Structure formats: C-alpha cells, structure tokens
Amino acid sequence: MRLGEPAKIQAAINITPLVDVVLVLLIIFMVMAPQMRKGPDVNLPNTTKPSDQGDERGRILVSIDDAGRLWINDQQVEAEHFGDALRAAVGTETEPKVVIRGDARLNFREVRQAMLAIEQAGFRGVGLVAKPAGAKGE
Amino acid sequence: MGFNTGASGSSLQSEINITPLVDVVLVLLIIFMVVVPLLMKGYDVDMPQTSAEPARTEEAQLILSIGPTTCPILKPPAGEGVPADCRVSLDDQTIPAAELPTRVAQILGRQPTEKRVLFLAADDSLNYEGVLRIIDLAKSGVEDLKIEFVSTH
Numbered sequence: 001m002r003l004g005e006p007a008k009i010q011a012a013i014n015i016t017p018l019v020d021v022v023l024v025l026l027i028i029f030m031v032m033a034p035q036m037r038k039g040p041d042v043n044l045p046n047t048t049k050p051s052d053q054g055d056e057r058g059r060i061l062v063s064i065d066d067a068g069r070l071w072i073n074d075q076q077v078e079a080e081h082f083g084d085a086l087r088a089a090v091g092t093e094t095e096p097k098v099v100i101r102g103d104a105r106l107n108f109r110e111v112r113q114a115m116l117a118i119e120q121a122g123f124r125g126v127g128l129v130a131k132p133a134g135a136k137g138e
Numbered sequence: 139m140g141f142n143t144g145a146s147g148s149s150l151q152s153e154i155n156i157t158p159l160v161d162v163v164l165v166l167l168i169i170f171m172v173v174v175p176l177l178m179k180g181y182d183v184d185m186p187q188t189s190a191e192p193a194r195t196e197e198a199q200l201i202l203s204i205g206p207t208t209c210p211i212l213k214p215p216a217g218e219g220v221p222a223d224c225r226v227s228l229d230d231q232t233i234p235a236a237e238l239p240t241r242v243a244q245i246l247g248r249q250p251t252e253k254r255v256l257f258l259a260a261d262d263s264l265n266y267e268g269v270l271r272i273i274d275l276a277k278s279g280v281e282d283l284k285i286e287f288v289s290t291h
Contacts (some may be wrong), residue, residue: 023163047267049277
C-alpha cells in the first residue's frame with residue numbers, strides 16, 4: 001500500500017545529542033563549582049547572615065591563610081611587595097573591589113594589617129568574606 | 139489511502155517527549171552558570187582615611203569597641219553566634235553583645251541611611267571570626283549599616 005508514497009520526512013529535530021551535551025555541561029559545572037575558587041584553602045569564618053559580595057568582575061581576592069601569609073588571587077605575596085602586587089593585580093580594572101578571605105583562626109591583628117596595607121595601596125573599603133553558618137564547603 | 143489515513147493518524151508515539159526535560163535542564167544550567175560567580179558572601183567595611191576627614195568628629199559617632207578583657211574571644215568561637223560572656227562597649231556603655239542589635243537599632247534606626255555608620259574599634263588580640271560575628275550581630279539590628287574600622291593605635 002505504501003510503496004508509492006514518498007519516504008516520510010521526520011520533521012522533529014533529534015535533540016537527544018543536545019540533551020546529552022547539556023547534561024554533561026551541567027554535571028561539569030556542579031562538580032567544578034566548589035573548585036573554581038581562586039586562592040589557597042582558607043577556613044572561612046562562620047556567621048549568621050553575610051551579604052552578597054557582588055559580581056566576580058573586578059573582584060580581587062586577598063587571602064590570609066592560617067599562618068598569616070598573604071595571597072593575591074592565586075599567588076602568595078610577601079608583605080613588603082603587597083601594595084605593588086595589589087596594584088598590578090588591578091590592571092585595567094575600572095571598579096576594583098578588594099575582598100579579604102581571612103582564616104577563622106587568625107587574630108584580628110593580621111586582618112587589620114592587611115586592611116591597612118590595602119588602604120595604603122589606594123583602595124577604599126574592603127569586603128570581609130564569611131560563609132553562612134551551616135554552609136558546607138570552603 | 140482511505141484505510142491509511144485512519145491508521146497513520148492514530149499511530150502511537152512511542153518516544154518520550156523530552157522537551158520539558160530539556161527546558162528544565164537548560165534553566166538549571168543557566169542558574170548554575172550565573173550563580174557560581176556570585177556565591178561569595180561577606181561584609182563590606184571601611185577603613186577611615188588616616189590623613190583626611192578629621193572634620194567629621196563634630197558629628198556624633200557611634201563607637202563600638204571590643205576589648206579582650208570584657209569579651210574574651212581569643213579562639214574561634216564554637217557553635218553559632220557570639221559567646222554569652224562577651225560584653226562590648228557601645229557609645230561608652232558596656233552592654234552584653236546579645237543586646238547589640240536592639241541598641242544599635244535604637245540609636246541608628248531613625249537616622250537616614252547615609253548616617254548609619256558604626257565605628258568599630260576591635261582589639262588586635264581578638265579572634266577574627268569573633269569580630270566578624272559581632273559585626274554580624276550589629277548589622278542585624280538595622281538595615282544598610284555601614285561599618286568603619288577605627289585604628290586603635
């Protein structure tokens with residue numbers, strides 16, 4: 001009966017490969033998300049209600065690990081070169097925002113000294129990163 | 139042909155309709171891509187410029203000072219919140235840290251947002267996490283509270 005009819009054209013796009021790709025992307029993002037943080041491992045302080053720290057663009061991460069060493073993004077920096085390194089890290093960024101990831105075990109002294117150094121390098125205001133109580137990860 | 143139209147019209151569609159699934163997954167993907175860079179949370183603080191702005195002293199400044207004798211947080215505090223034995227000095231009055239939100243709200247609540255500034259003097263020997271938790275407490279009293287660190291030295 002059907003011999004004479006033209007072969008049926010399949011009008012729907014085959015989206016199975018698309019789904020595969022998207023699912024894999026999703027899984028990659030879910031796995032990578034906690035590891036995408038820059039800088040050393042820092043045991044962030046726990047607080048009740050920290051607020052958002054804005055966009056990633058223009059953000060400069062200053063980390064202070066539990067030994068009091070300073071890091072700018074991924075690199076450890078000696079205290080005497082800190083100001084220059086910070087200005088270099090800013091580059092052409094027009095609205096830089098310095099964010100301090102300080103270890104919870106630090107004394108306030110180390111953080112205050114870092115804040116002073118950041119201010120002397122010409123930045124006004126910093127963000128102090130914390131994690132909401134009960135949050136896992138970092 | 140007459141037979142055929144009936145048969146092909148009601149032919150069973152054996153494939154699962156995955157379009158809604160794709161929609162959901164795509165939206166999830168986009169949510170993840172957008173949220174990942176925003177995940178960082180914390181507190182915005184200011185250091186007062188050391189040389190400039192001595193003129194501001196004429197206005198009433200609300201100063202919160204935390205010392206190691208009245209608020210002995212020298213190690214990361216256990217659990218949540220600020221330890222009960224912590225007393226801080228707000229506006230020259232020593233109060234338990236737990237009263238901080240209400241006191242700050244009383245003093246700064248009626249001020250316009252740009253005047254809601256809390257000057258914070260924390261001792262160097264205090265634990266950083268403890269200081270952040272006290273900031274957290276103070277900020278929970280009023281919205282848009284600006285924190286400025288005061289050099290104690």
